[in-house]
Amino acid sequence: xxxxxxxxxxxxxxxxxxxxxxxxxxxxxxxxxxxxxxxxxxxxxxxxxxxxxxxxxxxxxxxxxxxxxxxxxxxxxxxxxxxxxxxxxxxx
Amino acid sequence: xxxxxxxxxxxxxxxxxxxxxxxxxxxxxxxxxxxxxxxxxxxxxxxxxxxxxxxxxxxxxxxxxxxxxxxxxxxxxxxxxxxxxxxxxxxxxxxxxxxxxxxxxxxxxxxxxxxxxxxxxxxxxxxxxxxxxxxxxxxxxxxxxxxxxxxxxxxxxxxxxxxxxxxxxxxxxxxxxxxxxxxxxxxxxxxxxxxxxxxxxxxxxxxxxxxxxxxxxxxxxxxxxxxxxxxxxxxxxxxxxxxxxxxxxxxxxxxxxxxxxxxxxxxxxxxxxxxxxxxxxxxxxxxxxxxxxxxxxxxxxxxxxxxxxxxxxxxxxxxxxxxxxxxxxxxxxxxxxxxxxxxxxxxxxxxxxxxxxxxxxxxxxxxxxxxxxxxxxxxxxxxxxxxxxxxxxxxxxxxxxxxxxxxxxxxxxxxxxxxxxxxxxxxxxxxxxxxxxxxxxxxxxxxxxxxxxx
Numbered sequence: 001x002x003x004x005x006x007x008x009x010x011x012x013x014x015x016x017x018x019x020x021x022x023x024x025x026x027x028x029x030x031x032x033x034x035x036x037x038x039x040x041x042x043x044x045x046x047x048x049x050x051x052x053x054x055x056x057x058x059x060x061x062x063x064x065x066x067x068x069x070x071x072x073x074x075x076x077x078x079x080x081x082x083x084x085x086x087x088x089x090x091x092x
Numbered sequence: 093x094x095x096x097x098x099x100x101x102x103x104x105x106x107x108x109x110x111x112x113x114x115x116x117x118x119x120x121x122x123x124x125x126x127x128x129x130x131x132x133x134x135x136x137x138x139x140x141x142x143x144x145x146x147x148x149x150x151x152x153x154x155x156x157x158x159x160x161x162x163x164x165x166x167x168x169x170x171x172x173x174x175x176x177x178x179x180x181x182x183x184x185x186x187x188x189x190x191x192x193x194x195x196x197x198x199x200x201x202x203x204x205x206x207x208x209x210x211x212x213x214x215x216x217x218x219x220x221x222x223x224x225x226x227x228x229x230x231x232x233x234x235x236x237x238x239x240x241x242x243x244x245x246x247x248x249x250x251x252x253x254x255x256x257x258x259x260x261x262x263x264x265x266x267x268x269x270x271x272x273x274x275x276x277x278x279x280x281x282x283x284x285x286x287x288x289x290x291x292x293x294x295x296x297x298x299x300x301x302x303x304x305x306x307x308x309x310x311x312x313x314x315x316x317x318x319x320x321x322x323x324x325x326x327x328x329x330x331x332x333x334x335x336x337x338x339x340x341x342x343x344x345x346x347x348x349x350x351x352x353x354x355x356x357x358x359x360x361x362x363x364x365x366x367x368x369x370x371x372x373x374x375x376x377x378x379x380x381x382x383x384x385x386x387x388x389x390x391x392x393x394x395x396x397x398x399x400x401x402x403x404x405x406x407x408x409x410x411x412x413x414x415x416x417x418x419x420x421x422x423x424x425x426x427x428x429x430x431x432x433x434x435x436x437x438x439x440x441x442x443x444x445x446x447x448x449x450x451x452x453x454x455x456x457x458x459x460x461x462x463x464x465x466x467x468x469x470x471x472x473x474x475x476x477x478x479x480x481x482x483x484x485x486x487x488x489x490x491x492x493x494x495x496x497x498x499x500x501x502x503x504x505x506x507x508x509x510x511x512x513x514x515x516x517x518x519x520x521x522x523x524x525x526x527x528x529x530x531x532x533x534x535x536x537x538x539x540x541x542x543x544x545x546x
Contacts, residue, residue, distance in 0.1 A: 002189050002220040006181040007212060007258040007335035009249030011174040016129050018167040020104045022159050031158070036096060043110060043138055043147050050151035072096060085158045086100050089110035 094124035113137035232267030247338035299381030311525030427534030
């Protein structure tokens with residue numbers, strides 16, 4: 001019989017915070033539909049007009065991020081910060 | 093995964109992440125949310141079933157995710173304290189231990205695109221890490237078992253000396269190998285999302301310890317197979333990534349095709365090189381042992397140039413002339429740094445016949461001749477996506493490039509160095525058996541002392 005030790009690392013204590021308050025409605029708001037890593041055009045390009053169809057006075061903007069795997073560059077954040085709400089997709 | 097959404101939530105922008113509706117993918121995303129400090133980020137799960145073609149039906153789910161008021165749990169802030177894990181995970185027979193570490197492979201449906209992945213192994217049976225074996229392994233270092241070595245992605249876990257020793261036991265290491273495994277863990281463990289490349293992470297051992305522990309730097313130096321040290325250290329690095337830091341192959345690192353080998357550790361033939369070893373080149377002493385390399389997308393193209401014994405007898409295709417080496421290194425732009433690898437015999441040719449008396453001379457010649465035209469720099473769309481390039485060249489707006497001021501006045505066919513930081517970005521490695529051979533590749537090189545972990 002073997003008594004074996006756990007090879008896994010330790011998860012440290014972490015501070016956490018809640019999600020930000022939701023919007024009352026998407027009417028009159030700008031919603032960014034952001035394709036984060038490429039390859040997800042099929043879903044995100046479908047979702048954007050579908051939301052627009054359900055909320056006609058919502059400004060839905062499809063956006064293909066320039067950043068790839070190491071975080072987003074300033075140009076992407078400049079767009080994101082203009083939005084009232086964000087939908088991210090990333091092909092997995 | 094999920095980090096960008098967390099940043100948005102912290103900025104006060106409500107968001108939602110679209111994710112595949114597979115249990116593993118949603119679990120990985122939730123773990124990323126927790127690690128980055130906003131555990132209750134919302135997701136909408138879309139199907140991976142190709143039979144479902146109408147994605148628009150998910151639109152209302154996205155609207156709801158952005159407009160349904162937060163629950164009490166979603167609003168809460170505080171300190172997350174994970175459950176304290178048991179030091180001993182199980183007791184059982186050899187086969188039961190193997191089954192435990194492999195995990196329940198039946199949870200992966202055989203008709204799915206998700207192939208079974210071992211839970212706490214690299215897919216092979218492991219040496220059971222008993223208390224006695226781990227204690228014996230820890231004799232390979234003077235460091236305390238409780239000393240924290242590293243905290244790293246993908247799950248932000250912390251790894252102690254003992255945890256590294258446990259994984260080294262599982263991999264089949266001997267105690268004298270442990271300082272190398274600890275140095276790998278400390279410097280840059282194989283946890284990144286390396287992309288599709290020859291090797292996920294490449295580690296080179298330079299200095300006396302390679303000989304002391306019997307690493308192979310002769311024939312088949314790049315092949316971990318057959319040599320106990322090369323093979324088990326290579327495996328231990330992978331296990332530290334999987335168990336120590338939570339790598340889940342195909343999930344935390346969904347590379348499209350992946351890497352023929354996840355990580356590779358090999359040794360420099362310091363004693364047969366005509367030049368000083370990389371330990372010396374890296375600022376250490378000849379008697380110091382150093383680890384070089386790192387965890388990133390590495391490509392290696394080993395070539396056999398058996399036709400040559402001197403530059404007067406050149407094979408047209410595979411000969412590693414300086415000119416061809418410079419052309420080859422042009423492809424290393426994406427990885428940040430490049431390297432040339434010579435057998436000791438070929439290194440001797442380069443020193444005696446090509447006249448590169450020092451590594452510095454060779455680096456400088458290669459740096460001057462490894463260039464792209466200004467036009468090529470501007471036209472390579474993918475450079476846009478390279479954060480290192482972005483940092484160096486500061487892309488200003490789409491379709492334009494801001495060149496180094498020294499290069500702004502060049503004509504379109506003016507030559508710009510591939511390695512922007514200078515000749516030291518080209519590493520010269522000497523390893524391998526007798527006979528002519530060379531290779532080239534790209535990596536992002538770091539270095540750290542192995543002796544510090546003895």
